[in-house]
Amino acid sequence: xxxxxxxxxxxxxxxxxxxxxxxxxxxxxxxxxxxxxxxxxxxxxxxxxxxxxxxxxxxxxxxxx
Amino acid sequence: xxxxxxxxxxxxxxxxxxxxxxxxxxxxxxxxxxxxxxxxxxxxxxxxxxxxxxxxxxxxxxxxxxxxxxxxxxxxxxxxxxxxxxxxxxxxxxxxxxxxxxxxxxxxxxxxxxxxxxxxxxxxxxxxxxxxxxxxxxxxxxxxxxxxxxxxxxxxxxxxxxxxxxxxxxxxxxxxxxxxxxxxxxxxxxxxxxxxxxxxxxxxxxxxxxxxxxxxxxxxxxxxxxxxxxxxxxxxxxxxxxxxxxxxxxxxxxxxxxxxxxxxxxxxxxxxxxxxxxxxxxxxxxxxxxxxxxxxxxxxxxxxxxxxxxxxxxxxxxxxxxxxxxxxxxxxxxxxxxxxxxxxxxxxxxxxxxxxxxxxxxxxxxxxxxxxxxxxxxxxxxxxxxxxxxxxxxxxxxxxxxxxxxxxxxxxxxxxxxxxxxxxxxxxxxxxxxxxxxxxxxxxxxxxxxxxxxxxxxxxxxxxxxxxxxxxxxxxxxxxxxxxxxxxxxxxxxxxxxxxxxxxxxxxxxxxxxxxxxxxxxxxxxxxxxxxxxxxxxxxxxxxxxxxxxxxxxxxxxxxxxxxxxxxxxxxxxxxxxxxxxxxxxxxxxxx
Numbered sequence: 001x002x003x004x005x006x007x008x009x010x011x012x013x014x015x016x017x018x019x020x021x022x023x024x025x026x027x028x029x030x031x032x033x034x035x036x037x038x039x040x041x042x043x044x045x046x047x048x049x050x051x052x053x054x055x056x057x058x059x060x061x062x063x064x065x
Numbered sequence: 066x067x068x069x070x071x072x073x074x075x076x077x078x079x080x081x082x083x084x085x086x087x088x089x090x091x092x093x094x095x096x097x098x099x100x101x102x103x104x105x106x107x108x109x110x111x112x113x114x115x116x117x118x119x120x121x122x123x124x125x126x127x128x129x130x131x132x133x134x135x136x137x138x139x140x141x142x143x144x145x146x147x148x149x150x151x152x153x154x155x156x157x158x159x160x161x162x163x164x165x166x167x168x169x170x171x172x173x174x175x176x177x178x179x180x181x182x183x184x185x186x187x188x189x190x191x192x193x194x195x196x197x198x199x200x201x202x203x204x205x206x207x208x209x210x211x212x213x214x215x216x217x218x219x220x221x222x223x224x225x226x227x228x229x230x231x232x233x234x235x236x237x238x239x240x241x242x243x244x245x246x247x248x249x250x251x252x253x254x255x256x257x258x259x260x261x262x263x264x265x266x267x268x269x270x271x272x273x274x275x276x277x278x279x280x281x282x283x284x285x286x287x288x289x290x291x292x293x294x295x296x297x298x299x300x301x302x303x304x305x306x307x308x309x310x311x312x313x314x315x316x317x318x319x320x321x322x323x324x325x326x327x328x329x330x331x332x333x334x335x336x337x338x339x340x341x342x343x344x345x346x347x348x349x350x351x352x353x354x355x356x357x358x359x360x361x362x363x364x365x366x367x368x369x370x371x372x373x374x375x376x377x378x379x380x381x382x383x384x385x386x387x388x389x390x391x392x393x394x395x396x397x398x399x400x401x402x403x404x405x406x407x408x409x410x411x412x413x414x415x416x417x418x419x420x421x422x423x424x425x426x427x428x429x430x431x432x433x434x435x436x437x438x439x440x441x442x443x444x445x446x447x448x449x450x451x452x453x454x455x456x457x458x459x460x461x462x463x464x465x466x467x468x469x470x471x472x473x474x475x476x477x478x479x480x481x482x483x484x485x486x487x488x489x490x491x492x493x494x495x496x497x498x499x500x501x502x503x504x505x506x507x508x509x510x511x512x513x514x515x516x517x518x519x520x521x522x523x524x525x526x527x528x529x530x531x532x533x534x535x536x537x538x539x540x541x542x543x544x545x546x547x548x549x550x551x552x553x554x555x556x557x558x559x560x561x562x563x564x565x566x567x568x569x570x571x572x573x574x575x576x577x578x579x580x581x582x583x584x585x586x587x588x589x590x591x592x593x594x595x596x597x598x599x600x601x602x603x604x605x606x607x608x609x610x611x612x613x614x615x616x617x618x619x620x621x622x623x624x625x626x627x628x629x630x631x632x633x634x635x636x637x638x639x640x641x642x643x644x645x646x647x648x649x650x651x652x653x654x655x656x657x
Binding site: 037 | 229371
């Protein structure tokens with residue numbers, strides 16, 4: 001019933017149709033793909049923060065002792 | 066949208082935080098109590114690794130039961146969620162009612178649209194509300210019938226220019242992909258979208274009220290209704306319909322009390338703000354192969370989490386009436402649907418750690434995952450308990466050297482019986498309380514009166530206890546299949562009368578009988594003292610095909626009454642009348 005032709009619009013893939021009477025109107029809206037995977041950099045940063053906090057405590061303790 | 070400031074005392078978010086704390090704390094407390102009682106009981110004859118394993122298993126499964134009970138108790142003690150803003154008058158924005166279909170009966174689906182359009186017309190909002198059928202149907206014969214009957218719908222409703230039909234050549238991304246394709250090609254034509262399933266029915270007044278609410282609250286991204294199950298005929302279907310009618314509103318109210326800004330989305334019978342949806346809900350493919358990778362199957366809870374992450378409010382309004390759906394009529398259809406949900410929920414293990422999700426969204430995703438791990442935890446507990454008997458060894462009554470008197474271990478039998486009763490109470494108490502509450506508040510009148518309601522509560526409890534091991538077996542198989550990498554695909558839903566033959570039931574349930582025989586034999590061989598205790602689980606498994614067949618039979622009249630039996634909702638009546646007229650008009654076109 002429909003011939004699909006991929007076109008690009010603002011980086012988002014769109015599909016244009018050979019219209020027939022029943023088809024919904026053409027009024028495209030961009031729908032960017034969301035990020036769902038954890039960014040390793042964020043995790044590394046959090047781990048780094050914990051490590052630096054621990055070493056800070058260790059150095060302070062050494063000074064006290 | 067931006068993130069909100071910390072909640073102020075007395076605000077909705079503050080109350081939600083309190084409700085969450087209460088439910089979580091009480092369920093963890095109950096689990097800790099069960100775990101410690103079991104630990105003391107298990108350590109009577111000396112502590113071993115198997116005791117620790119069993120304690121962890123009983124702790125996790127009790128937490129899950131207690132969490133359900135806490136949600137019900139919150140529902141019983143909370144008020145219905147009422148809209149913050151009471152808007153009246155005409156609606157301004159344009160709305161599209163989306164009906165995705167996939168090899169469904171076109172007559173049934175399109176006659177529902179006709180009924181909803183009639184109902185919308187009665188509100189005077191026809192000019193503001195369009196309908197679009199998004200077909201992912203693979204069967205060309207059904208697709209041809211869809212177009213034919215869509216023409217009939219356009220003619221009957223005078224729907225040219227406001228009713229649309231589109232069939233995709235490739236059903237990439239399944240239902241989520243189908244909707245995404247509409248939004249990317251046509252989304253800017255509408256402000257709001259009511260997302261339905263092929264078997265959904267909504268009163269026009271409900272659709273208009275949802276539009277009013279979302280128009281009145283600019284932060285509201287998604288509004289979910291609580292659909293009531295209608296049209297059930299079989300024993301299984303009517304018991305589910307009764308439970309959904311009587312118990313679900315209470316559980317939903319408990320859920321609503323805790324939702325804050327990150328409420329649930331169940332994939333249908335909800336309205337979304339199209340702009341918010343487009344900005345936030347473009348679902349990527351997950352890395353790796355199915356079942357864990359690829360397109361997201363249970364997209365709804367992910368979409369709810371993504372909307373909340375973007376700062377939009379996602380809310381369940383449990384006071385909205387006039388929202389209906391149909392349910393599975395037999396255990397096989399239920400298990401087929403559950404297989405899909407199982408894979409979808411377990412796939413969320415790849416999503417639950419997504420950056421920026423609200424903590425409650427993560428917890429909701431975790432709940433979905435845990436709901437499918439729970440049966441395996443119960444099975445593991447049963448297996449560990451059987452294993453514990455041969456591993457226990459002989460009791461040593463003379464542990465001290467050179468001490469002539471025997472040392473008897475403490476008797477903790479009373480604690481063990483108390484624990485068993487406590488777990489049983491967590492299972493049945495919420496349903497009984499909801500039944501009693503319905504009697505006390507007069508809500509039971511809608512279910513045939515106090516006596517009939519309590520009788521139905523009791524029957525539903527008995528039936529659900531009887532078929533629980535069968536459902537547990539199906540669910541465990543689904544989880545194992547997913548864990549071993551088997552993709553369940555996308556089987557279409559059966560929406561017929563659901564009656565099964567003995568042969569069909571035997572074919573679908575004989576493997577469960579084999580599991581039952583295996584379970585009894587192993588227990589009898591290694592832990593004969595447990596055989597009798599295992600019977601409530603093993604016997605229903607043994608007769609699984611019989612149960613599957615029997616529960617697909619028509620239910621006795623008068624049992625499991627719901628309000629729709631006493632007075633059919635207007636939209637259901639309207640749909641039945643249109644369906645009759647269409648079936649009579651061109652019966653040979655009907656596609657089952």
